[in-house]
Amino acid sequence: MHQIKVVVTGSYSAGKSQFIRTISDIEPVNTDYAVTLAEERALKQETTVALDFGTIAINNKLNLYLFGTPGQERFDFMWEHLADGCLGYIVLVDSCRPAQLSETQRLMDRFAEITDAPFVVAANKQDDPSALPPAYVRRRLGLPLDVPLLACTGFERDSVKRVLLALLKQVIATTTPP
Amino acid sequence: MALEGTLHDMPLPDLIQIFRMGPKTGILLLNAPRERGVIYVAAGRLVEAAVLPYEGRAIVAAHDEAVLHMLLWEEANFVFRHDLAAASRPARIIRDAEWLVLESVRRRDDSTHLLRYQRLTLDTRLQLSPLPQSADHSVSLDVRQWRILSQVASCPDLRAIVQATELPAQQVIQTVAELVAIGMIEVIERSRSRPAHRERPATSLSVAALGGGADVAAGRTLLDAIMRRVRSL
Numbered sequence: 001m002h003q004i005k006v007v008v009t010g011s012y013s014a015g016k017s018q019f020i021r022t023i024s025d026i027e028p029v030n031t032d033y034a035v036t037l038a039e040e041r042a043l044k045q046e047t048t049v050a051l052d053f054g055t056i057a058i059n060n061k062l063n064l065y066l067f068g069t070p071g072q073e074r075f076d077f078m079w080e081h082l083a084d085g086c087l088g089y090i091v092l093v094d095s096c097r098p099a100q101l102s103e104t105q106r107l108m109d110r111f112a113e114i115t116d117a118p119f120v121v122a123a124n125k126q127d128d129p130s131a132l133p134p135a136y137v138r139r140r141l142g143l144p145l146d147v148p149l150l151a152c153t154g155f156e157r158d159s160v161k162r163v164l165l166a167l168l169k170q171v172i173a174t175t176t177p178p
Numbered sequence: 179m180a181l182e183g184t185l186h187d188m189p190l191p192d193l194i195q196i197f198r199m200g201p202k203t204g205i206l207l208l209n210a211p212r213e214r215g216v217i218y219v220a221a222g223r224l225v226e227a228a229v230l231p232y233e234g235r236a237i238v239a240a241h242d243e244a245v246l247h248m249l250l251w252e253e254a255n256f257v258f259r260h261d262l263a264a265a266s267r268p269a270r271i272i273r274d275a276e277w278l279v280l281e282s283v284r285r286r287d288d289s290t291h292l293l294r295y296q297r298l299t300l301d302t303r304l305q306l307s308p309l310p311q312s313a314d315h316s317v318s319l320d321v322r323q324w325r326i327l328s329q330v331a332s333c334p335d336l337r338a339i340v341q342a343t344e345l346p347a348q349q350v351i352q353t354v355a356e357l358v359a360i361g362m363i364e365v366i367e368r369s370r371s372r373p374a375h376r377e378r379p380a381t382s383l384s385v386a387a388l389g390g391g392a393d394v395a396a397g398r399t400l401l402d403a404i405m406r407r408v409r410s411l
Contacts, residue, residue, distance in 0.1 A: 002400065023411065058407045062400060096181050098188035102295065129260035130181040133199045136192075140295070142367020161408055168405050175397060 002062045006167065007083050008052070009069040009111065010092030011103040015124045015154040016068040017052045019092060023160045024054025024066060051082060076110060083115040088167045091121045092154070093141070095131035101140045108141070118170040122152035122163045181258040187295075190249050191359040193258065194275045198222040198361075204261045210254040213238055217245060219258075220265040224275055241270045242278060249282035276317045276360040283356050296358070296365050298351045300337040303366040304330050317360065326353045330363050 008016045020028050030052045052068030067082045083089065091108060094100045111119070121143060123134045138149045148166045153159045185208075193206065201222025208215040218226040227244035228237055239247040248254075273281075306327075319327065325343055333339045336354060340347045357363045 004400075004404070056407065056411070058400075058404050062403060064404055064407075096179060098181070098183040101187070125179070128179040128181075129200075130179065130202065130204060130258050132181065132196055136196050136199065139364055139367075157411065161411055164408050165405060168401060168408065172398065172401055175394060175401075 003065055004058075004062065005065045005067060005086045006164070007067050007069060007086045007089040008092065009079065009089055009107060010124075011094065011097075011100040011107060013097070014092040014094045014100065014104075016092055019090075019122075019124070019152075019154040019160055019163075020052045020054040020066045020068050022155055022157050023056065023164065025056050026054060028052050028054040028066075028068075030068075051078065079110065080114050083111065083117070086115060086117050088118045088120075088171045089115070090163055090167055091119055092124045092152070093121060093137055095123045095125045095134075095137060096128055098132065098140075101137070105141055118167070118174045120148040120150065120163060120167045120170055122150050124152045124154050126151040126159075127153040127156075180260075181256075183256060185251060185254045185256065188256075189295075189359075190251070191279045193256065194224065194279065195361045197224070198275070202258070202260065203265050204259050205264055206256060206258045208248055208251070208254045208256045210248075210251045213247075215244060215248045215251075215254075217248070218264040218267050220267065220269070223269070224271045224278075225264070225269040226267050227271060242273050245271065245275075245278045246282050246285065249279060250286060274317075279360050280318075280356055283352075283359070298336065298354055298358075298365070300335065300340065300347060302336045302354075303334060304336065304339075304354065304363050305366055306330055307361050307364045317362065319357075319362075322349070322353055323357060326350060327357060327362060 008019055010016050017028070017030055051070070052066075054066040054068075056064040056066070058064055067086075069079050069082050089111065091104065091111070093104050108119075108121075121137075121141065123132070123137045125131055126134070134149055134151045141149075143149055148170060150163050150166055151159075152163050190208075196202070197206075197219045199222075203220050203222075206217040206219060208217075213229050213231055215229040216227065217224055224245060227241060227248070229239040229244045229247045230237055238244075271278075322345070326339055326345075329339045329342045333342055336347075336350060339354075340350050343350065345353075354363070358365060
């Protein structure tokens with residue numbers, strides 16, 4: 001049985017757990033605990049401290065595993081373990097929290113040190129009419145045009161599928177010889 | 179749900195730009211240490227604004243002057259909420275947003291505050307903004323701004339613009355900050371280079387992830403299977 005890993009990462013409260021829940025075949029395994037810091041509790045009551053885990057059965061020989069990282073930088077020691085051997089990774093950004101843009105830049109720099117796997121960026125929470133436009137998110141992240149950035153609504157399956165397919169296309173683009 | 183942050187995360191000129199990009203309709207509330215402000219936005223245009231003190235009901239500034247007042251704030255939290263009711267408010271702001279941003283620079287005589295998250299140096303690379311400008315008004319630039327804007331497409335960086343225009347470097351930096359703030363040009367961020375700390379070649383990773391030593395063709399077959407499955411979900 002082949003097992004393939006895709007990592008879903010992003011800043012605190014970017015919507016990683018929901019993203020995995022939306023697409024996973026199984027009820028995701030998560031390691032959520034009550035939020036202790038007051039400023040983080042203002043955003044949500046529970047947070048992922050180790051990982052989220054979901055699966056998509058491809059066929060009887062192949063499983064795609066989705067691993068969600070904890071968002072807070074103080075748990076970044078987990079990122080290296082989760083990213084090891086991954087097919088690629090998805091960086092989620094909360095499009096309603098501009099403060100996350102600089103955090104996401106740091107996270108992307110850290111991931112670039114950890115792994116050379118291909119990645120895509122998803123500007124999440126685009127169902128909110130006040131959300132930052134994806135073009136602005138791309139500009140603020142300093143994202144090169146060859147890295148796909150997609151508008152995303154993490155609780156809509158079609159939207160999550162589009163992001164996952166974009167990552168797979170990016171993987172094909174980097175593995176296929178020119 | 180709302181767009182929330184501080185002016186440190188996202189300066190007011192950026193907010194004005196994304197209102198136009200949307201275009202967005204709603205109410206922007208700002209809380210500075212001594213005052214609070216409100217701007218009503220209809221289809222990307224600023225239509226009404228006011229600044230009030232925390233104590234008392236006397237209006238500190240209204241309409242265009244209120245926007246200019248808020249553009250000078252260093253510290254403030256903001257919340258922008260989508261609200262279609264803002265579209266029905268009468269337009270009391272006369273000037274367009276670009277004029278207000280540039281006027282705030284003139285009043286302050288320092289444009290560096292406009293770009294808090296970006297540092298302009300002579301090595302900064304620039305490009306004309308691909309963002310669509312609002313079609314219902316034109317931007318009034320002065321000669322110096324036009325002179326620099328005309329060099330952006332042909333000069334690889336700010337240093338080259340200084341050489342081409344023979345203007346003082348600090349003046350060019352100030353003017354570029356103004357043009358970035360009103361969305362005419364944008365900074366090309368450094369590309370995200372990947373440190374070569376790992377021995378394996380970049381293209382082998384995905385193949386390895388797909389089966390520990392499988393060849394490229396086998397890896398591609400597996401990827402195709404994954405894509406078919408994801409599409410079917």
